[in-house]
Amino acid sequence: MNSVVYEMWLRQLKRYWRSKARIIGSLAQPILFLVALGFGFGPIFQAAGGGNYIEFLAPGIIAMSILFTAVFNGIEIIWDRQFGFLKETLVAPVSRYKIMLGRTLGGATVATIQGIIVLLISLVIGFTPYNFMMVLVALIFMFLIAILFTAFGTAVASRLEDMQAFQLIMNFVVMPLFFLSGALFPLTSLPGALTIVTKLNPLSYGVDGVRSALTGISHLGVFMDFTVLISISFLMTIIGSYLFSKIEI
Amino acid sequence: MENIIEVKNLVKKFDGFVAVNNISFNVKEGEIFAFLGPNGAGKTTTIRILTTLLHPSSGELKVNGHSPVSEKFEVRCSFGIVFQDPSLDDELTAYENMELHAVFYGVKEDLRKERIKNLLNLVELWERKDYLVKHFSGGMKRRLEIARGLIHHPKILFLDEPTLGLDPQTRNFLWNYIKEMNKKEKMTVFFTTHYMEEADKIADRIAIIDKGKIIKTGKPDEIKKQTNSSSLEEAFLKLTGHAIREEEASAKDHMRMRRRLWAGGRR
Numbered sequence: 001m002n003s004v005v006y007e008m009w010l011r012q013l014k015r016y017w018r019s020k021a022r023i024i025g026s027l028a029q030p031i032l033f034l035v036a037l038g039f040g041f042g043p044i045f046q047a048a049g050g051g052n053y054i055e056f057l058a059p060g061i062i063a064m065s066i067l068f069t070a071v072f073n074g075i076e077i078i079w080d081r082q083f084g085f086l087k088e089t090l091v092a093p094v095s096r097y098k099i100m101l102g103r104t105l106g107g108a109t110v111a112t113i114q115g116i117i118v119l120l121i122s123l124v125i126g127f128t129p130y131n132f133m134m135v136l137v138a139l140i141f142m143f144l145i146a147i148l149f150t151a152f153g154t155a156v157a158s159r160l161e162d163m164q165a166f167q168l169i170m171n172f173v174v175m176p177l178f179f180l181s182g183a184l185f186p187l188t189s190l191p192g193a194l195t196i197v198t199k200l201n202p203l204s205y206g207v208d209g210v211r212s213a214l215t216g217i218s219h220l221g222v223f224m225d226f227t228v229l230i231s232i233s234f235l236m237t238i239i240g241s242y243l244f245s246k247i248e249i
Numbered sequence: 250m251e252n253i254i255e256v257k258n259l260v261k262k263f264d265g266f267v268a269v270n271n272i273s274f275n276v277k278e279g280e281i282f283a284f285l286g287p288n289g290a291g292k293t294t295t296i297r298i299l300t301t302l303l304h305p306s307s308g309e310l311k312v313n314g315h316s317p318v319s320e321k322f323e324v325r326c327s328f329g330i331v332f333q334d335p336s337l338d339d340e341l342t343a344y345e346n347m348e349l350h351a352v353f354y355g356v357k358e359d360l361r362k363e364r365i366k367n368l369l370n371l372v373e374l375w376e377r378k379d380y381l382v383k384h385f386s387g388g389m390k391r392r393l394e395i396a397r398g399l400i401h402h403p404k405i406l407f408l409d410e411p412t413l414g415l416d417p418q419t420r421n422f423l424w425n426y427i428k429e430m431n432k433k434e435k436m437t438v439f440f441t442t443h444y445m446e447e448a449d450k451i452a453d454r455i456a457i458i459d460k461g462k463i464i465k466t467g468k469p470d471e472i473k474k475q476t477n478s479s480s481l482e483e484a485f486l487k488l489t490g491h492a493i494r495e496e497e498a499s500a501k502d503h504m505r506m507r508r509r510l511w512a513g514g515r516r
Contacts, residue, residue, distance in 0.1 A: 007352050015340040018381070082504055085338035085346075088397075091300050092353035093325035163504060248303050 012106025060183025074153015
């Protein structure tokens with residue numbers, strides 16, 4: 001019966017592959033961030049002694065595109081359960097955990113692919129990983145971020161009725177997570193309160209993990225990044241599965 | 250004939266609002282049963298409870314001999330359903346939609362291919378099997394949904410307003426097909442509709458529900474006779490009154506409306 005997990009995974013991939021407009025559309029934002037911020041703040045960053053800003057920024061933007069794609073993928077459930085295929089899966093004689101797992105793995109794979117595309121684009125713009133073997137480690141971190149936030153989206157969507165709440169989640173949860181994760185600026189010399197917030201933000205560990213794998217510079221420590229990220233991803237998948245299994249329509 | 254659906258004193262409350270208020274009815278095996286009522290009467294809620302999607306507040310239920318509350322798996326194996334709102338994956342092809350369903354219901358691979366081919370042929374969609382569903386018209390989607398609901402040979406088919414927004418040709422086609430399946434496979438059919446002539450023509454028995462209560466059950470002719478009406482529509486209006494039901498729009502209705510705008514009115 002694990003074919004159910006596989007089929008749900010495959011379905012997410014097919015959907016992604018077939019909506020070319022969406023792939024291209026969702027790349028516009030990361031490219032804009034990379035180019036505008038990268039070249040815009042580059043000289044100041046350099047002058048302040050931070051080194052090459054593109055090198056610093058690219059891992060953050062990769063994490064950002066994964067974050068957005070993953071959350072969106074999870075939150076799509078709100079729509080899907082009323083007007084889509086999800087309702088069909090909810091009456092099927094299969095465990096909802098398997099449905100959720102397949103869907104989450106599929107959504108996470110899609111988000112990771114999106115991250116890889118952004119990585120490739122950043123190579124074109126001028127980013128160079130310090131060690132190409134370490135890109136594989138970066139991929140692991142990218143996938144973990146993807147799992148964490150797809151599961152997060154699923155958990156949230158399982159409890160929401162309306163798509164309007166999506167804007168709320170984006171503005172009050174996802175954007176703060178992104179801005180306070182060290183994706184755009186170093187977390188080294190922040191005021192005390194902000195430091196605490198960034199330490200509590202799981203994405204900080206994701207960004208730091210990807211950055212240390214790609215550039216060799218780590219702020220929180222790779223081992224710490226990995227431990228925190230894998231624990232929270234696991235926890236979030238469990239919470240998401242539980243809430244998903246309780247969906248009533 | 251045995252009862253395949255048994256409902257006794259079913260109650261469903263949503264935050265103090267009573268959607269289904271102590272209803273009882275039975276559906277016999279092999280019967281075509283119509284569940285009629287004005288908007289907000291509790292039809293869809295009842296279907297959702299019978300199909301394990303909602304928890305009842307109280308009451309005793311049996312679907313194919315099992316409880317939709319405590320034996321979800323067994324119940325889920327025994328029915329097929331066509332929902333009020335579409336439930337196909339638009340980004341997949343017709344064939345892929347069918348295939349996924351077969352996988353979910355554990356239909357073996359060799360059997361799968363044969364059944365999908367037969368069913369798609371029957372609903373006249375075999376030629377379009379590799380088209381993405383998003384390019385289908387409302388009627389084609391409905392045909393596909395019905396075909397899909399039958400892949401696992403369910404004992405009961407639930408249809409929630411299956412002909413809403415379809416042209417007479419498609420409606421006619423669907424009902425003929427469903428009647429045939431009912432005869433050939435002894436499949437029980439439980440459906441809701443707002444088209445009274447449809448219920449009159451198709452259903453063996455009817456239950457009329459209003460404001461969460463069943464106010465009449467019986468054969469269409471009996472109901473017409475008892476209410477001194479020439480048509481089922483007249484009987485229905487006599488029983489439920491002429492007042493138009495004001496329903497407060499729920500989050501779902503808002504989404505439904507936006508979906509219509511997006512989809513350009515394609516169902």
